[in-house]
Amino acid sequence: MLHLQEAGFSYGGREILSGVNLDVAPGSFYFLTGPSGAGKTTFLRLCYQALMPTKGVVRILDRDVRGLHREDIAQIRRRIGVVHQDCQFVDHMNMEDNIRMPLQVSGRNTELDDRSFQDLISWVGLSAHMSALPPELSSGERQRAALARAVVMSPDLILADEPTGNLDWEMAQKILTLLIELNKMGKTVIVATHDLQLIRTAKSKVAARVLRLANNNIQLAGADL
Amino acid sequence: MNRFSALINNIRDLLQGDLTADSVVPPSGYTANLTTFTAGAMAFLAVFALALSLATGRLADRWSDELARTTTIRISAPEGQMQAQLDAVINVLNTTSGIESSSVMSDDAQRRLLEPWFGPDLPLETLPIPRLVEVIEKDDGPDMEGLRLRLSAEAPGAVLDDHTRWRRPLVNAAQRLRSLGTFSILLIMGATAAMITLAAQSALAANGQVISVLRLVGARDVYIARAFVRRFTVRALLGAAIGTGLGMTAMVFLPSAAEEGAFLTGLGFQGWHWLIPALIPPLAAIVAFWATRGAALRALARIS
Ligand SMILES: Nc1ncnc2c1ncn2[C@@H]1O[C@H](COP(=O)(O)OP(=O)(O)O)[C@@H](O)[C@H]1O
Ligand SMILES: [Mg+2]
Numbered sequence: 001m002l003h004l005q006e007a008g009f010s011y012g013g014r015e016i017l018s019g020v021n022l023d024v025a026p027g028s029f030y031f032l033t034g035p036s037g038a039g040k041t042t043f044l045r046l047c048y049q050a051l052m053p054t055k056g057v058v059r060i061l062d063r064d065v066r067g068l069h070r071e072d073i074a075q076i077r078r079r080i081g082v083v084h085q086d087c088q089f090v091d092h093m094n095m096e097d098n099i100r101m102p103l104q105v106s107g108r109n110t111e112l113d114d115r116s117f118q119d120l121i122s123w124v125g126l127s128a129h130m131s132a133l134p135p136e137l138s139s140g141e142r143q144r145a146a147l148a149r150a151v152v153m154s155p156d157l158i159l160a161d162e163p164t165g166n167l168d169w170e171m172a173q174k175i176l177t178l179l180i181e182l183n184k185m186g187k188t189v190i191v192a193t194h195d196l197q198l199i200r201t202a203k204s205k206v207a208a209r210v211l212r213l214a215n216n217n218i219q220l221a222g223a224d225l
Numbered sequence: 226m227n228r229f230s231a232l233i234n235n236i237r238d239l240l241q242g243d244l245t246a247d248s249v250v251p252p253s254g255y256t257a258n259l260t261t262f263t264a265g266a267m268a269f270l271a272v273f274a275l276a277l278s279l280a281t282g283r284l285a286d287r288w289s290d291e292l293a294r295t296t297t298i299r300i301s302a303p304e305g306q307m308q309a310q311l312d313a314v315i316n317v318l319n320t321t322s323g324i325e326s327s328s329v330m331s332d333d334a335q336r337r338l339l340e341p342w343f344g345p346d347l348p349l350e351t352l353p354i355p356r357l358v359e360v361i362e363k364d365d366g367p368d369m370e371g372l373r374l375r376l377s378a379e380a381p382g383a384v385l386d387d388h389t390r391w392r393r394p395l396v397n398a399a400q401r402l403r404s405l406g407t408f409s410i411l412l413i414m415g416a417t418a419a420m421i422t423l424a425a426q427s428a429l430a431a432n433g434q435v436i437s438v439l440r441l442v443g444a445r446d447v448y449i450a451r452a453f454v455r456r457f458t459v460r461a462l463l464g465a466a467i468g469t470g471l472g473m474t475a476m477v478f479l480p481s482a483a484e485e486g487a488f489l490t491g492l493g494f495q496g497w498h499w500l501i502p503a504l505i506p507p508l509a510a511i512v513a514f515w516a517t518r519g520a521a522l523r524a525l526a527r528i529s
Binding site for chain 2: 048050070071074075076077078082084088089090091092093097101102105106149153
């Protein structure tokens, strides 16, 4: 699914990641943790080719990212659901159009019938908000809408960057539950978070592994968490 | 062939595609209206450049066509020698290659020619009026210098009046004006392309957020570009249609060509030439299409 070998990344001269080795198997659930500024977002951006490694090898969905053309990247992103840290929407379009956008841009909007779409948005609890504009939603609602948009194409890999970042505990639990359900459906999930409490809660519900990002490198954390 | 089918594909994409996709670009009234206005103004100017180019082209063609192949020989001789010199001239002409035909202008024709100056009752017989011989040249006309020399030897009173001498600069001027008109049309197209590129660039810059969302969810560059391209193509088409309409209305109200050769009054369109300005709006749309597409793809290539 995702494979890194001695992968490194630096912004200009500033090294953020170096010598990262990682092998993410399909269907697994990972947390990526580390202090703010450690490079969690940078790592996820490498995973969806918003950034390219400056060293080493990154393979995504069995393709070496170095050989990818812009068109290939667009194709790969259709198989990856990204929940952005500051979940971005197109602010002048309503939530339904926003959530359907991945289908729209890949010319598959007709493939998801209304029933399935209603199922999806009731799953994230946003049935009543589909004609609202993104700025009219609360941050918890926006996070759930971002999650709905991330999974609307039924992607193989879901990358979530601090999906519970500025939510209260109850809402964070809700998002976590959705992510765990997705994993139970067979999706590979990687969640970047600095919320250890959240990780502990998750570990009681799913076989999640924890990656710790420190000193520019990623290590699998032990059971001591 | 490949380029051609690519063009067809582009146009088909533009026409059908998914019209709802356009709504990802927020409606922006102000710049939209500026684009429409500029396209309209450019089209208006293009109508006049086109009229200038066509009218001067007509003029150049007519002058060089009608006049280039006729030459006049004027014979002034004392009363008794006129007929002899006239015969000598005809003889020279008959033995010169490159001449299609020649004819001595009749008294009647000559009287008509002089009527505007001297009135209808001119006693032509009693006046020492020169006789005129009209010569029609073949396509590759005679050697004018040789003809002139032979004439001066055989008929000293004959003067070869080679129209090309004074006609050439006029034809040149008309042709120069025509090229200037054509050049102006190219300039107008270039300015339209530049203006639309700038407008598209500012629209792209203003919609950075939209573009990054689209890329995040897997939109290809052509998809994103298309949304912008369609907007600008439609605006340019609309503006140019209005501008062309206004320009042609203005042309209709120009004073009509009173007389052949009257340059200023003949500036309008004639006959089927009225159809040519109809090409301006689609041309503006094509220019807008390529300008926006280029600007969009270049801008998108810089965004990861
Ligand atoms: N575009 C950028 N250019 C230069 N430095 C950056 C850029 N983005 C992030 N950084 C730096 O890289 C480091 C890691 O950032 P980030 O991956 O966002 O960390 P995290 O998500 O773990 O908080 C931070 O120190 C940040 O300042
Ligand atoms: Mg971050």
